Amino acid sequence: MSRIGKKPITVPSGVEVKIEGSLVKVKGPKGKLERTLHRAIKVAQEGSTLTVSPVADTKENKKFHGLTRTLIANMIDGCHKGYERRLTLVGVGYRGAKQGKGLNLSLGYSHPVYFEAVEGVDLNVDKNTTIIVTGASKEHVGETAAKIRSLRPPEPYHGKGVRYEDERIVTKVGKSGGKK
The missing domain is CATH 3.90.930.12 (Ribosomal protein L6)
Structure with a gap:
């Protein structure tokens, strides 16, 4: 498993995250962004934290684990601070x-x-x-x-x-x- 991918993402106050299947929408004071994720990754939201995990433990799926987590974290930071x-x-x-x-x-x-x-x-x-x-x-x-x-x-x-x-x-x- 990816060390970066394992870290949970905390959503700051004022930022809204919606997960609709493989589409992640982030809305905040600096703007709104959306991104379609790879089918090998699933994102779960529990309160103000997001967790990213691969669908299956195959080498192909693990490739996108840390990348996807970083992309979502960048979207949240961008909508919050810019x-x-x-x-x-x-x-x-x-x-x-x-x-x-x-x-x-x-x-x-x-x-x-x-x-x-x-x-x-x-x-x-x-x-x-x-x-x-x-x-x-x-x-x-x-x-x-x-x-x-x-x-x-x-x-x-x-x-x-x-x-x-x-x-x-x-x-x-x-x-x-x-x-x-």
Whole structure:
């Protein structure tokens, strides 16, 4: 059995969990999420705790035990507190501005780049160089942040580009040739 899968999930107050067969619905102050679970996993709710267990003790069923428990726990945390990812724009003239539901980014190209947010994810800009991605779904927040970073990933010589706030870029040494 999975060590992570064995842990019960406590549902905080203000968060509502409904289990309808293989569909789990979570509703809280930050939003609502739903997910269809694998048929090899069953979820039982007793008061304010959830327990996840495999239907049968086969190797195939055990694969999804810890994963499913973590996915449900992330859904509950997201609906209760929400998730946030911060990106930093590094480079001369690199800046961003909120425009409607998306972002208008100047990333050193000859044209501005417009990035549209997916539903359930909120984009904000702080001090023109910090992008804050927030939402209830950990998957969507991380995926959106990765897509923004991929518009201009940090380059290895000067470190210019879009990077995660806690990311450290190891820069390479440039040319050191001279006349002899």
